[in-house]
Amino acid sequence: MSQAMSQGTKPKHTLSGEEIIRCTGVNKWYGEFHVLKNVNLSVQKGERIVVCGPSGSGKSTMIRCLNRLEEHQKGTIVIDGIELTNNLKNIELVRREVGMVFQHFNLFPHLTVLENCTLAPIWVRKMPKAEAEERAMSYLKRVRIAEQAKKYPGQLSGGQQQRVAIARSLCMSPKVMLFDEPTSALDPEMVKEVLDVMIGLAEDGMTMLCVTHEMGFAKSVADRVIFMDRGEIVEQDTPDAFFSNPKSERTRLFLSQILNH
């Protein structure tokens, strides 16, 4: 599957050079356990980044720090000019601008697909309901699921649910989208429909950070691949360089495991 994906040629776009995420010396501990070790990361507007690494290496923790679902203990994280501290107002401001897609979708099961998509625009952006619904329908069309708008999440397949989850995030018009293994809870035949939506987003210039093991996706759309191991960013490079010429031994080991199974 990853081979098929890599056929797609991507227009290597030029980036604005405007920085939207900056992590400086970020450290985090779970009790004694040092889960993030001195992470430095800078992301430009429109950049598409794939984060990979062995399970337990801290990938989820890192991107969850970016919208403060996890709290870092040392270092600074600045998103779109706002530093993440204990200031609740700032946290809410950042969360509005940063969308997140979870491995297990986390749709609201008591709300219809459409209501899932309009909840935050209405209650956070104070958008009129009609306008929120109109926008939601246009995003649902974009993820090709508009005809299911009146259904409940429990009535949809995994792939459909994940596409709704993407639409739900997009309805807030985020400046950055975070994906935490969006396809790893899906049956294999549903992976492609979700990846296609993500590729579409990438082509439209969305700033994206994706934790994923879909190397085909990384090769075809990523501007940069980041490899994490044991809480550290070990290596980061363009996909071409990363896959053809990994510098560190740990990266090589990881790649051999993930590409040859």
Next chain:
Amino acid sequence: MATETRTTQGAPPPGGVSFSLSDPTFRAIVYQILVVGAVVLVGWFLISNTLDNLARRSIATGYHFLEREAAFGIGESLIDYSPKDTYGRAFLVGVLNTLKVSIIGVILATIIGTIIGVARLSSNWLIAKLASTYVEIIRNIPPLLQLFFWYALVSDGLPPVRQALNPIPGVFLSQRGLRVPVPAPDPVWANMGIALLVAIVAAWGVSRWARARQARTGQPFPAGWTGLGLIVGLPILTWLAGGAPLAMDVPKLTGFNFTGGGAISPEFFAILTGLTLYTAAFIAEVVRSGIKAVNWGQTEAARALGLPSSPTLRLVILPQALRVIVPPLTSQYLNLTKNSSLALAIGYPDLVSIANTTLNQTGQAIEGVTMIMGTYLVISLSISIFMNWYNKRIALVER
């Protein structure tokens, strides 16, 4: 004694019947016939025995006694009642008193229980600790003791009537309970009630109209404030139009007790406070476990969308928690209603206490007990039916 011999007589000697007892269906039928037969025999024995006894003491069976004069006083009543009224009316007074304490108790216990249940999950250590201490203490003291405690607090803790505490002019606190001034009777109060109803309907209409308009044009309309204005303004206008009566019915000390004003008796206070606080502790646990049953991912998804904590709780967590909460909540409501019969112990005239007096005076024990059971059955079934309907309404749609 007699029942035992009768039931064992019918039992087949093990393996002694020539029908195929090894056939499970046949065996099941035989056992069922035996059980039904035993029940009928026991029932027949009890009934004939009772009828015998009643006949010997010359007590007429049936509910005709309900039309006779009750000849006992009742401390508090929602309807007019005097000892000259019938047993039937006395029983109705008891039913209404039970309903009063149950309905107010259920509402208060739900509010307090929800607040404490949410507080137990608070990230503030002190709040969470206080809430869990409350739950642990209250749940582990028998409710009857709690009723005695609240009753003693009023009847022994407060001064006698003649030295009643008078914290605010017109308000009196004594062993006889709380007395407060209430507005003197005037037709304007009824009109204000009607005005309030009209205002509520109008506010509801305005909010529907506003929602429709917002969906159509995107223009928000301050429906909340308009509604509030209507609900507050319309009754005030009615009051002004009715001549703005200010006369109050203030309680006065006459002889050994107060007359006039509105009253909360120590018995009602004790039973309401006791049942409410006791049930609230259980409801708090129900609410807490309901909230905890909602996947943490739901909170994270709401946060990731930028929803602040209060809309997250209200729009995402509680609606999902409710479907876990409602079934055990139903049994807490039933418990509160049934526990209201503890009123007997402190002299609050609930239906059990009045039925008890009635059956002591008339000897109509069976009729009295069937009336108590019937009433509780009706109340319990009503609660169950309502809660089941509500539970269905909020159930999740699954594939």
